Amino acid sequence: MLYVGARLPELSETFVYREILGLRSRGRQVAIASVHKPDSHAADITLGPLAAEAVVIYSAESFRSLPGALLRHPLLLVRSVVDALTADHPTPVSRAKHLVQAAMGIAAARRLRDRNITHVHAHMAHVPATVALYIARALGARFSFTGHAADLFVDRAALAFKLRRAAFVSCISHWHRGFYRSIVPLEQDRLPVIRCSVAMPDIIEGDIRELVTVARLVPKKGVDLLLRAFAAAKPDGWRLRVVGGGPEQARLEALAATLGITGQTIFMGSRPHEQCLEAIRSAGIFALPCRTATNGDRDGIPVVLMEAMAAARPVIAGDLPSIRELVTDGAGLLVAPDDVTALADAIEKLAADASLRAAIGAKARERVAEEFTDEVNLARLEAAFDTAARA
Numbered sequence: 001m002l003y004v005g006a007r008l009p010e011l012s013e014t015f016v017y018r019e020i021l022g023l024r025s026r027g028r029q030v031a032i033a034s035v036h037k038p039d040s041h042a043a044d045i046t047l048g049p050l051a052a053e054a055v056v057i058y059s060a061e062s063f064r065s066l067p068g069a070l071l072r073h074p075l076l077l078v079r080s081v082v083d084a085l086t087a088d089h090p091t092p093v094s095r096a097k098h099l100v101q102a103a104m105g106i107a108a109a110r111r112l113r114d115r116n117i118t119h120v121h122a123h124m125a126h127v128p129a130t131v132a133l134y135i136a137r138a139l140g141a142r143f144s145f146t147g148h149a150a151d152l153f154v155d156r157a158a159l160a161f162k163l164r165r166a167a168f169v170s171c172i173s174h175w176h177r178g179f180y181r182s183i184v185p186l187e188q189d190r191l192p193v194i195r196c197s198v199a200m201p202d203i204i205e206g207d208i209r210e211l212v213t214v215a216r217l218v219p220k221k222g223v224d225l226l227l228r229a230f231a232a233a234k235p236d237g238w239r240l241r242v243v244g245g246g247p248e249q250a251r252l253e254a255l256a257a258t259l260g261i262t263g264q265t266i267f268m269g270s271r272p273h274e275q276c277l278e279a280i281r282s283a284g285i286f287a288l289p290c291r292t293a294t295n296g297d298r299d300g301i302p303v304v305l306m307e308a309m310a311a312a313r314p315v316i317a318g319d320l321p322s323i324r325e326l327v328t329d330g331a332g333l334l335v336a337p338d339d340v341t342a343l344a345d346a347i348e349k350l351a352a353d354a355s356l357r358a359a360i361g362a363k364a365r366e367r368v369a370e371e372f373t374d375e376v377n378l379a380r381l382e383a384a385f386d387t388a389a390r391a
Contacts, residue, residue: 001030001385002112002141004057004122004132008034009041009050012216014273015196015303016123017050022378031115033057033108033135035128044272055111057131062107069110073138076106080134087161094157101127105134117141119167119385126151129162142388146170146194149220152179153296160184167388170194170381172300173322192384197377198306200369201281207313207357209238211347212283214276214304217246220297222289222318222337224248224255229289229343231259235351238264243279245270280304281311284357285350290318291337301326306372309364314357316346331367332360 001023009017009032023030034054041047056062070077080102084095108131118141122132125147136143144166152159163169163184169191171177177191211230215221223242230240242252242265249267256265268279280286286308292298300322308315315332317323327334333350335342350357370376 001028002033002115002117002120002132002135003030004033004035004120004128004135006035006124006128007038008032008054008123009038009047011039011041011047011270011273013123017047018197018199018374019123019378019381020050021046022374023381026378026382028382031055031112031117033112035104035131055108057104057108061111062104065110066103066107069107069138070103072110073106076134076137077103079137080106083158083161087158089158090156097127098130098158101130102134105131106138109135109138113139119144119388121145121170121385124148124151125159125162126155126157130158133162133165142167144168144170144384144388146172147176147180148172149300150297152176153298166190167391168192168384170384172196173325175322175325176300189387192380194380194384195372195377196301196303196306197372197374198303198310198368199374200310200365201277204281204312204361204365206282207284207354207361208282209235209284209351210241210282211235211238211285211287211351212241212243212279212308213287214243214280215246215288215302216244217242217248217252218293218297219248220291220293220299222291223252225289225291225338225340225343226287227252227255227259227261227265228340229347230265231261232340232344233347233351235347238284238351240265241268241279241283242266243268243271243276276304277307277311280308280313283308283313285316285347286313287316287343287347288318289316289335289337289343290320290323292320299323305332306368309361310368310372312358312361312365314350314360315364316343316350326367326372327364328367329363330360331364 038051084098089095120136122128122145129145319334333346
């Protein structure tokens with residue numbers, strides 16, 4: 001089996017590399033390929049070895065393999081041209097990129113031809129899925145993918161084309177299943193619901209007066225809303241910890257200064273996964289007020305929300321359709337996207353009541369245990385691979 005990602009491993013995409021490691025722990029042989037060269041992660045004992053073994057698709061090695069690969073698969077090259085011209089691409093530039101991605105997939109397949117790969121799975125429905133499809137075709141393997149967020153809403157390219165050609169599409173939520181079926185009316189058994197999952201920590205630490213968020217600092221995460229709500233709520237003795245980096249960091253730090261909460265706010269920047277988990281597990285409240293950004297980008301079900309709930313942290317989240325599948329039945333508080341007043345009220349409510357925080361945290365942990373654990377979802381994923389192999 002081969003897994004394909006945009007940059008694999010990627011620090012922020014814990015759900016991808018943990019899925020690979022989980023399959024390996026269950027006896028599956030999983031090779032990995034990265035469209036672009038990943039960071040070395042030399043200091044990380046988990047990510048470093050993965051980065052070192054990844055086959056980099058956009059690389060000098062693939063370019064050197066390209067002439068021989070195209071000579072070996074001339075009909076596949078012609079087929080990729082037809083695909084690029086007829087698939088549901090938004091622009092001529094997107095069609096041209098399809099051809100490049102197809103060619104690099106065919107070249108990568110030549111490099112992988114001795115690996116005995118019978119199934120190729122991609123995480124992200126845009127470039128990785130296109131490349132993975134042509135690797136699979138060149139190897140005579142099956143193809144599947146998992147879509148997430150921006151790859152579906154902002155950077156979508158030939159999604160209907162790929163939906164029709166996948167042996168299955170892993171749906172991270174029931175909402176995603178309905179979204180795919182609105183594009184191509186596939187049978188439900190080709191759209192299994194397989195959650196991005198998390199490990200259940202054995203030890204749950206006590207809560208401290210700290211409101212924590214862990215996020216890439218981009219508009220859809222709503223960290224600006226969190227800063228405004230925290231300033232409005234003024235929870236006595238509490239501080240706000242923001243873990244994560246991104247293009248919005250300087251603007252958000254300036255906003256905190258404008259709001260007069262610099263002394264109560266800590267911006268930590270990007271941190272390794274274990275440090276993110278430490279911040280989450282000691283938090284009194286975890287918040288991620290997701291929204292739909294002006295460019296249409298939005299979250300699926302953020303893994304960090306699952307991690308907070310698994311650690312029995314009371315969570316506050318943006319009320320998006322897919323997030324409602326996680327934060328249900330008293331397992332957290334949902335607030336309308338972009339509603340600072342509602343967010344401030346939720347912060348005040350939880351900050352003032354330790355027993356309520358404990359009760360919600362306990363329900364949150366139960367919710368994750370029943371539906372979002374590695375054990376549950378790796379079994380579903382293996383079943384999908386096995387069903388595809390029998391088809």
